[in-house]
Amino acid sequence: MDDILCESRTVNKTLAIINTSGLIYTYPGGREPSLVDVSLTIEKGDYVILTGPSGCGKTTLCRCLNGLIPHFYSGKLEGEIKVASLTVSEHSIYELAKHVGLVFQNPENQLFALSVEKDVAFGLENLGVPREDMRARVDWALQMTGIYDLRERAPHELSGGQQQRVAIACVLAMKPDIMVLDEPTSFLDPLGAQKIFEVIGDLNKKLGITVILVEHRLDLASKYANHVIVMDEGKVVLDGKPLDVFDSESARLIGVGIPKATRLYQALRQSGVYLNRVPVNSQEATLLLQEVLTRDRG
Amino acid sequence: MIEVKDVYFTYPNNVEALKGVSLNIRKGDFVAIMGQNGAGKTTLVKHFNGLLKPTKGTVTVNGVDTREESVAKLSRGIGFVFQNPDNQLFCETVEEEVAFALRNFGFEDKIIQKRVEWAINLLGLAKHRQSSPFMLSGGERKRVALASVLAWNPDVVILDEPTIGQDYQQKEKLRQFIVQLNAQGKTVVVVTHDVEFVAECNPRVVLMAQGEIVVDGDAKHVLTNAKLVTEASIVPPQISQIFMGLTDLGLPFDIIDVYEARDILLDFLGGDL
Amino acid sequence: MSVFEGFRFRRVLSPIHQLDPRVKFLYVCAVFGIAVMFNQLLPLILLFLIQLPFVLAAGVQKEWIRSMKGASFLALMIFLFNFLFTYFYREYPIFPPSSSLLEYSLAMTLRFIVLVESFSIFFLTTSPDRLGLALEQSHVPYEFCFAFTTAVRFVPVLAEEAQTIMDAQKARGLELERGNFIKRIRNYIPILIPLIVSAIRRSLELAEAMESRAWGATNKRTNLYVLKIERGDYILAVISVGMLILAVYIWLFMREQIPSLIPLITAQNV
Structure with missing residues (x-):
């Protein structure tokens, strides 16, 4: 555990929208807990990247955030978890759904209607929202995700990237405060993935939605984030600002896919060349390199 | 070894997936077929073992036209590892799973035993040999699928999107494994849109877009060519993105490897100091 | 297909x-x-x-x-x-x-x-969509209408998946048309098992997605469309x-x- 990193992050309790302490969870029939003493604080408006090797408990943590754990999965949950000032274990999934939207990895298995707009309306229908309101909110969600033109198409006719945007619109229509996305791009090609990251970035910036993005492809995702959490074997091992986390030695040891820009920075540092800051994406790296290269030349 | 000559392919629903593709894969080649989803990559490789037959044009494998041979016969020489291991795993134990193809191909029991042993050890599955494939993790299932193909020792191994759903460490292991296979003389064809993965493997790259081959060349030249990369709608690797922004300092732009990048930058600085 | x-x-x-x-x-x-x-x-x-x-x-x-x-x-x-x-x-x-x-x-x-x-x-x-809607507005229980539209939605998906599985097993040397009648039926086991397993996995994921979108929040469900x-x-x-x-x-x-x-x-x- 990098203690310095965790402490360097000043926690402002009043702004915290997600707060867990000492979270321990074991799946029914599981021998070992999938989450071990997870304590973290996420502030309102944060864009969090949650990463770590497969099977480290990322997905399990996501399920805790909207109440799938413990309500849908049962199993043994200890510790405290509060989301949007609701204690998860005391509120049903549908109450939490109004505050937390969960987008899954496989776009195909989370769309079940025969037209896009009907799918987007599904959650609102369940909540009993009056038709006029529903129409307006569905159209708004479709426009925010840039798929208004596809509203009458059948989901299975769309590309994976479009399907995933529909899935985002589906939870967006419920106007959540928090959006949790569990590896939403792992079936998409880079361009489709980039589009998804842009949409998510917009939701965070323009609407102030708190985003928690589970992702392996840090190269593409890191430029939007202001908070990175790394998990391993059910524990939170790193928690802090992107540049601190990516530059820490333990990130590399756990085998997180550190962005190449940061790797280049590290390689240069070993050889005695220091850039002014730690770059986490290629644009930053280019600028920082230009500074150093032209300065040394001058 | 595999010769694709002016192949067109149209699916029954009238989608034209390949429009005049010609390609030559030689023994011992390491080829990455890249492009956006829907560019025709998977359609193309499904022609190699006869799962699809060209609507027009010919595909010959070791001099035999794929139209005249069954998929099972062609598969003896060409192993195809599908994207999703769950689409093929069905046996009660990992051992059975790996032996399945060997039985289909009519190997003798003794040889089957030996081959299963070999493949299971090759992919580090020894402690799971009696486990049910369904109880394993995603990465392990992928390895079982790979073992079940390598077991019959095909000359060519095709991997369809091997990196999808894999984390960084798993990808790294897979990359080392593939490179090693190729070094031992196996012809390897990887279908992928994972640019960083390809950048680290440095194979021959065939870039596809809309059912046609845009370019066929080595990774370093293809992935750093901004024009070609845009045409195929893929994103260049991060290192080459960085260097594309530094060209006015007189630095080369065709760099994809971190350490090569470092050396060039050090050289540049050193030369000036 | x-x-x-x-x-x-x-x-x-x-x-x-x-x-x-x-x-x-x-x-x-x-x-x-x-x-x-x-x-x-x-x-x-x-x-x-x-x-x-x-x-x-x-x-x-x-x-x-x-x-x-x-x-x-x-x-x-x-x-x-x-x-x-x-x-x-x-x-x-x-x-x-x-x-x-x-x-x-x-x-x-x-x-x-x-x-x-x-x-x-x-x-x-x-359209199955309107048919589902008609069922709903004829006071058929919603669970049934939902099952109907979902089934229609997933038929093409499962058909495609069956094709992929068939391809994957053929690539492992499975010959579906070989052998006598009993053998031919047995040939389909390697196709059926992955298909069933994936259907089960799929239905679990669907259930999860439905729950996450407030399934069952109220008895007075509303509807985007009306006939x-x-x-x-x-x-x-x-x-x-x-x-x-x-x-x-x-x-x-x-x-x-x-x-x-x-x-x-x-x-x-x-």
């Missing part, structure tokens, strides 16, 4: 497609009732012809012809069975077969064709009811006067 193409409803806009499924269903019921009422050839021919304008107006001729072709083998069987059974069991030993026997068998066949015709018009012009009865629907409803009343009237009072066709035709020829 041509077999599954038929499940895919093509989105076409036509006055017939716009009609309320409930009214269309009323029409199908009316046709069904009339067809069962009569066993004479003439009214059934009329019933057959009356429906053709619907097919043309909906612009589904191609699909319609395909479904009629599909029914033709069964129609032929019905004709043969009717003809042979009635011949051997009732009219024996009268020789040669009377014209009424031929007409009766033809009428039975046509009755079947008329039923297929009206059902195929219904399904070819009603409204419009002018066209009233017209079709009037036509259906009118046809039914007329048919009942004829059946009650004029049944005996319906001329049989074959003597009519042969008489003219002489």
